Amino acid sequence: xxxxxxxxxxxxxxxxxxxxxxxxxxxxxxxxxxxxxxxxxxxxxxxxxxxxxxxxxxxxxxxxxxxxxxxxxxxxxxxxxxxxxxxxxxxxxxxxxxxxxxxxxxxxxxxxxxxxxxxxxxxxxxxxxxxxxxxxxxxxxxxxxxxxxxxxxxxxxxxxxxxxxxxxxxxxxxxxxxxxxxxxxxxxxxxxxxxxxxxxxxxxxxxxxxxxxxxxxxxxxxxxxxxxxxxxxxxxxxxxxxxxxxxxxxxxxxxxxxxxxxxxxxxxxxxxxxxxxxxxxxxxxxxxxxxxxxxxxxxxxxxx
Amino acid sequence: xxxxxxxxxxxxxxxxxxxxxxxxxxxxxxxxxxxxxxxxxxxxxxxxxxxxxxxxxxxxxxxxxxxxxxxxxxxxxxxxxxxxxxxxxxxxxxxxxxxxxxxxxxxxxxxxxxxxxxxxxxxxxxxxxxxxxxxxxxxxxxxxxxxxxxxxxxxxxxxxxxxxxxxxxxxxxxxxxxxxxxxxxxxxxxxxxxxxxxxxxxxxxxxxxxxxxxxxxxxxxxxxxxxxxxxxxxxxxxxxxxxxxxxxxxxxxxxxxxxxxxxxxxxxxxxxxxxxxxxxxxxxxxxxxxxxxxxxxxxxxxxxxxxxxxxxxxxxxxxxxxxxxxxxxxxxxxxxxxxxxxxxxxxxxxxxxxxxxxxxxxxxxxxxxxxxxxxxxxxxxxxxxxxxxxxxxxxxxxxxxxxxxxxxxxxxxxxxxxxxxxxxxxxxxxxxxxxxxxxxxxxxxxxxxxxxxxxxxxxx
Ligand code: SF4
Ligand code: SF4
Numbered sequence: 139x140x141x142x143x144x145x146x147x148x149x150x151x152x153x154x155x156x157x158x159x160x161x162x163x164x165x166x167x168x169x170x171x172x173x174x175x176x177x178x179x180x181x182x183x184x185x186x187x188x189x190x191x192x193x194x195x196x197x198x199x200x201x202x203x204x205x206x207x208x209x210x211x212x213x214x215x216x217x218x219x220x221x222x223x224x225x226x227x228x229x230x231x232x233x234x235x236x237x238x239x240x241x242x243x244x245x246x247x248x249x250x251x252x253x254x255x256x257x258x259x260x261x262x263x264x265x266x267x268x269x270x271x272x273x274x275x276x277x278x279x280x281x282x283x284x285x286x287x288x289x290x291x292x293x294x295x296x297x298x299x300x301x302x303x304x305x306x307x308x309x310x311x312x313x314x315x316x317x318x319x320x321x322x323x324x325x326x327x328x329x330x331x332x333x334x335x336x337x338x339x340x341x342x343x344x345x346x347x348x349x350x351x352x353x354x355x356x357x358x359x360x361x362x363x364x365x366x367x368x369x370x371x372x373x374x375x376x377x378x379x380x381x382x383x384x385x386x387x388x389x390x391x392x393x394x395x396x397x398x399x400x401x402x403x404x405x406x407x408x409x410x411x412x413x414x415x416x417x418x419x420x421x422x423x424x425x426x427x428x429x430x431x432x433x434x435x436x437x438x439x440x441x442x
Numbered sequence: 443x444x445x446x447x448x449x450x451x452x453x454x455x456x457x458x459x460x461x462x463x464x465x466x467x468x469x470x471x472x473x474x475x476x477x478x479x480x481x482x483x484x485x486x487x488x489x490x491x492x493x494x495x496x497x498x499x500x501x502x503x504x505x506x507x508x509x510x511x512x513x514x515x516x517x518x519x520x521x522x523x524x525x526x527x528x529x530x531x532x533x534x535x536x537x538x539x540x541x542x543x544x545x546x547x548x549x550x551x552x553x554x555x556x557x558x559x560x561x562x563x564x565x566x567x568x569x570x571x572x573x574x575x576x577x578x579x580x581x582x583x584x585x586x587x588x589x590x591x592x593x594x595x596x597x598x599x600x601x602x603x604x605x606x607x608x609x610x611x612x613x614x615x616x617x618x619x620x621x622x623x624x625x626x627x628x629x630x631x632x633x634x635x636x637x638x639x640x641x642x643x644x645x646x647x648x649x650x651x652x653x654x655x656x657x658x659x660x661x662x663x664x665x666x667x668x669x670x671x672x673x674x675x676x677x678x679x680x681x682x683x684x685x686x687x688x689x690x691x692x693x694x695x696x697x698x699x700x701x702x703x704x705x706x707x708x709x710x711x712x713x714x715x716x717x718x719x720x721x722x723x724x725x726x727x728x729x730x731x732x733x734x735x736x737x738x739x740x741x742x743x744x745x746x747x748x749x750x751x752x753x754x755x756x757x758x759x760x761x762x763x764x765x766x767x768x769x770x771x772x773x774x775x776x777x778x779x780x781x782x783x784x785x786x787x788x789x790x791x792x793x794x795x796x797x798x799x800x801x802x803x804x805x806x807x808x809x810x811x812x813x814x815x816x817x818x819x820x821x822x823x824x825x826x827x828x829x830x831x832x833x834x835x836x837x838x839x840x841x842x843x844x845x846x847x848x849x850x851x852x853x854x855x856x857x858x859x860x861x862x863x864x865x866x867x868x869x870x871x872x873x874x875x876x877x878x879x880x881x882x883x884x885x886x887x888x889x890x891x892x893x894x895x896x897x898x899x900x901x902x
Contacts, residue, residue: 252836259833274830283679289588290581309577310570313588315510319679321828325510325570328501350499351570413829416679
C-alpha cells in the first residue's frame with residue numbers, strides 16, 4: 139500500500155529518449171525530489187540543459203529514470219487525483235502582460251507558437267475603464283458547456299475539478315470548441331510535431347497532448363499535480379501573479395512559494411470569475427487590477 | 443366521370459402517361475448524358491479534394507481555432523433544410539387532401555432522399571478523425587445534441603425512404619413487367635424491389651395502410667430533425683446562436699427552401715423529360731402560392747431572430763449585429779435578406795409572377811441560393827464574434843473564407859446530390875404513375891392538375 143502510494147507520487151515522464159528535447163530534460167533534472175536515484179552507467183550520452191542553460195552531456199544511467207505512475211489506469215485518470223479540487227487564482231494587479239506564462243506552458247506541452255493554452259489578452263471593459271492584462275487559461279468550469287456537448291465523452295469533468303480531453307477518444311467534431319464561450323480550445327489542424335519523449339501515462343496526463351484531428355487545451359498540468367508540482371504557467375510567472383492550489387485544503391501557492399488561504403484571499407481582494415452570468419462556474423478566480431505597479435496596457439496596440 | 447368495376451381496382455394505368463414517363467427511363471439524350479458526365483466529374487473532383495484533406499488534415503481548409511465550423515456545417519444545415527420538401531409533400535399536402543400533389547410527390551420525396559444522404563455525409567467530411575466514427579456508437583453520449591442529430595436524421599432518412607419506396611412498389615412492378623429490353627441488373631433490381639407486387643386488393647390495402655401510418659410519423663420526425671439541427675447551434679452560449687426561436691426559424695426556412703427546390707426540379711424535369719402534359723401550370727401556381735405563404739412565415743421568424751435583439755442591443759449581441767448590419771458581413775447579409783427573402787416575397791405576391799413558370803424558377807432559385815448563403819451567414823459571423831476578443835491571432839485565424847479544397851468538396855457534395863437525384867429519375871418513374879392515374883380516375887384530370895387532354899384512365 140505504502141509502496142504503491144510512493145510509486146504514484148513518483149514523477150511523470152519516462153525520459154528514456156531525450157535527445158534534443160532540452161526543455162523536457164531541464165524539467166526532468168528539476169524535479170529531483172520525486173525520482174528514483176540514478177542507476178549504473180550505461181556509456182550512452184544524452185544531451186541536457188543544466189540550470190544555467192548550458193548544453194551538457196550526461197550518461198543515460200545518471201538521468202533519474204521516472205518510474206511513471208504505472209498504477210494509473212485510464213479509468214483513474216478519468217476520475218482524477220483523489221481528494222483534490224484544483225483551483226487557480228490570477229492576480230490582475232500583478233500581471234504585467236509579459237507572456238511568460240504562455241511561454242512556459244508552450245514549452246511544457248511542446249506547443250508551437252500558434253497554439254496557446256494560456257493566452258494573455260489586453261482587456262478594457264468600457265472606454266473610460268482601466269485597461270488590464272488578462273491571462274486566460276481553461277477555466278475548468280464546474281458546469282462546463284464543452285463537456286455537455288461532447289458526443290463521445292472525450293472531454294469530461296474529473297472529480298478533482300479538471301476538465302480533460304482524451305485524445306485517444308476525440309473524434310474531432312469540434313462541437314466543444316463551438317460550445318466553450320471563452321475560445322479556450324485549440325484544434326490540431328495538421329500533424330503536430332512530436333517531441334522525442336516517451337510518456338506511458340494515459341493521454342490526459344501527459345505533457346504532450348497533441349494529435350492530428352483532435353482538440354486540446356489547458357489541462358491544469360494534471361501530470362504535475364500528480365507529483366505535487368505547480369503548473370508551468372504558475373512557475374513561469376515572474377510577477378507571482380498566478381496562484382494554484384486545492385480548494386479542499388483552502389490554499390493556493392504562487393511561483394515564489396507564497397501560500398495563501400484561498401477563502402481569505404478571495405474575500406479580501408474581491409475576487410470575481412469571468413462572465414459569471416454565463417453560469418459556467420469557472421474554477422479560475424481573478425483578483426481585480428487595482429493599485430498596479432507597472433504601466434497599463436496601451437489599448438491602441440491591441441489588435442482586435 | 444369514372445366508373446369502377448369490381449376487378450380492375452388493381453392497376454389502372456393511363457397508358458399514354460406511362461409511355462411518356464417511361465421514355466425518361468429508357469432513353470437518355472445526348473444532353474442528358476453530358477449532364478451526368480459533368481456531375482460525375484465535379485463529384486470526382488470533390489472526392490479527390492477530400493482525399494487531400496484526409497491526408498494533410500483540416501489545415502487545407504480555411505477553418506481555424508476561432509472559425510472552427512465553416513462551409514461544411516453550413517452546407518449540412520442547407521441539405522437538411524431542403525430535405526424537408528418530402529415531409530411537406532407527403533404529410534402536409536396529403537393531410538390537407540391536396541389532390542394536385544400526385545404528379546410532383548415523387549420528385550419531392552426523391553429530393554429528400556438525395557439531400558439527406560449528403561446531409562449525413564457533410565458532418566463526416568468536417569470531422570477531424572473520421573476514422574473514429576464508430577465511437578459515436580460505442581461511446582455515444584445521449585446528452586450531446588450530436589447524438590440527437592444522428593438519431594433524428596437516421597429516423598428521418600429511413601422514414602422518408604420508406605415513404606418514397608412504398609408508393610414506388612406498384613410502379614416498379616410495372617417496370618418489371620414491361621421493360622423487356624432492360625439490362626439484366628436492371629431487371630433484377632426491379633424484381634427485388636417490387637417485392638412480388640401483383641396489385642391484389644389485399645396488397646393495395648396494406649400499402650394504403652402503411653402509407654397512412656408513415657404520413658402521421660413523417661411530419662413530427664421532419665420537424666424534429668431540423669429542430670435538433672438548429673439546437674446544435676442554439677444549445678451553445680454563443681451570440682447569434684443563443685436564441686430560443688432558432689428551431690422553428692430553421693424549420694420554416696427548411697420547408698420554404700424545400701418547396702423552392704422542388705419547383706426548380708419540376709421545371710427541369712418538365713422540360714428535359716417532356717412532361718408538359720403532367721406537370722402543368724396548375725402545379726406551379728398552387729405550389730408557388732404555398733411558397734409565398736412559407737416565405738411569409740420565414741420572414742416572420744427573421745423579424746423575431748434579428749429584430750428582437752436589435753431592439754435591445756445587449757452588449758455582445760450589438761457587436762454581432764453591427765457586424766451583420768454595417769460591418770464586414772453586411773453586403774452578404776443584406777444581399778441575402780433582400781434578394782433571398784424580400785424580393786421573392788414581393789414577387790410571389792403577384793398573381794402574374796405565380797402564373798409564369800419562368801418567373802417561378804427565377805424566384806425559387808433566389809430562395810434556394812439565399813437559403814444556402816443564409817446558413818453561411820448564420821454559422822460564420824457568430825464564430826468570428828466570441829465573448830473573448832480575438833487578439834494577436836496568427837494570420838488567417840481572425841477571418842474566414844473557404845479554401846479551394848472546401849469549395850471543391852462542397853461542390854462535389856452538391857454535384858453528388860444532383861447526380862443521385864438524376865440517376866434516380868433514370869431508374870424509376872419520376873412521376874408516381876399509379877397514384878396519379880388513380881387520382882385522375884377518382885377526381886378527374888382537372889383536380890389533379892394534369893392536362894385534360896390526357897385521356898381518361900384505361901384499365902389494364
Ligand atoms: S473554459 Fe471552456 S474549455 Fe474550459 S472548461 Fe470552461 S467551457 Fe470547457
Ligand atoms: S472535438 Fe473531440 S472533445 Fe470536442 S466535442 Fe468533439 S469529440 Fe468531444
